[in-house]
Amino acid sequence: MHLLYLDDAGSAANRNEEYLVLGGVSVFEAQSSFFTQELDKLAESIHPSAPHEVEFHASEIFARRSPPWDRMSKAEAQGVIKGVLRILARGYDSARAFACAVHKASFPGVDPLELAFEDLCSRFDRYLARLRAAGDRQRGLIILDESAHETTLQRMAREFRTLGTKWGVVRNLAETPLFVNSGVSRVLQIADHVAYAVFRRYNAGDTQYFDLIASKFDAAGGVVHGLVHKQRAELNCMCPACLSRRVLDSKQDRGVLPDAAPEESQGASSVEG
Numbered sequence: 001m002h003l004l005y006l007d008d009a010g011s012a013a014n015r016n017e018e019y020l021v022l023g024g025v026s027v028f029e030a031q032s033s034f035f036t037q038e039l040d041k042l043a044e045s046i047h048p049s050a051p052h053e054v055e056f057h058a059s060e061i062f063a064r065r066s067p068p069w070d071r072m073s074k075a076e077a078q079g080v081i082k083g084v085l086r087i088l089a090r091g092y093d094s095a096r097a098f099a100c101a102v103h104k105a106s107f108p109g110v111d112p113l114e115l116a117f118e119d120l121c122s123r124f125d126r127y128l129a130r131l132r133a134a135g136d137r138q139r140g141l142i143i144l145d146e147s148a149h150e151t152t153l154q155r156m157a158r159e160f161r162t163l164g165t166k167w168g169v170v171r172n173l174a175e176t177p178l179f180v181n182s183g184v185s186r187v188l189q190i191a192d193h194v195a196y197a198v199f200r201r202y203n204a205g206d207t208q209y210f211d212l213i214a215s216k217f218d219a220a221g222g223v224v225h226g227l228v229h230k231q232r233a234e235l236n237c238m239c240p241a242c243l244s245r246r247v248l249d250s251k252q253d254r255g256v257l258p259d260a261a262p263e264e265s266q267g268a269s270s271v272e273g
């Protein structure tokens, strides 16, 4: 089974933030132990006597307000976040990153978390369909941090069977997402870092974290399917997500590619409306 671990960064309500990001990583079930061991080793280097007390939450590490991060310099703390992302970057090739960055002001009256969750469910479903077409008949399960915005995500998870049918994503996905305590799941902690890296990229223009994992986003045929920038503010956005879709669109316009490539025919356009 393929497991998509998701966590959020930024909040729907915070007016000081332009973006909300839902993101994470898809791993094959047998690969989870590799990532757990690698993060355990990193935790051991930080707190040798009690590595299991070290929980990697990128925003907390970045803020340096709570132990053990409060003892670190800014550069040391940022080095820890990068260390977590590098574990993903050098891990299994088949472990793929997924993220949806929602420019909140572009979608007034819409819950950005709901928008991102629907988008990622259909992206993950299409990813599994592509693997299935190549002979990998594994199903997928979505795993969410139980503390992540309980109301919206938990409601959507409860109604997942109905929503999944509406979104057309029930074929390859298990019928209910699972909520797990991120304190006991190292892979969810990696998902937290993916969401944070994408959040810093879009919300603060800080690419140093994102760049470490940019090549891990699910991609096929030159299009970065695993990353989407949902916005209506900038038609010519040069981010990898928008750029790769414009390249695809122009190839289709010039007849180099047939219209409606299967992955992009289901409302995956980055600039909508």
Ligand SMILES: [Zn+2]
Binding pocket: 229, 237, 238, 239, 240, 241, 242, 243, 270
């Ligand atoms: Zn963009």
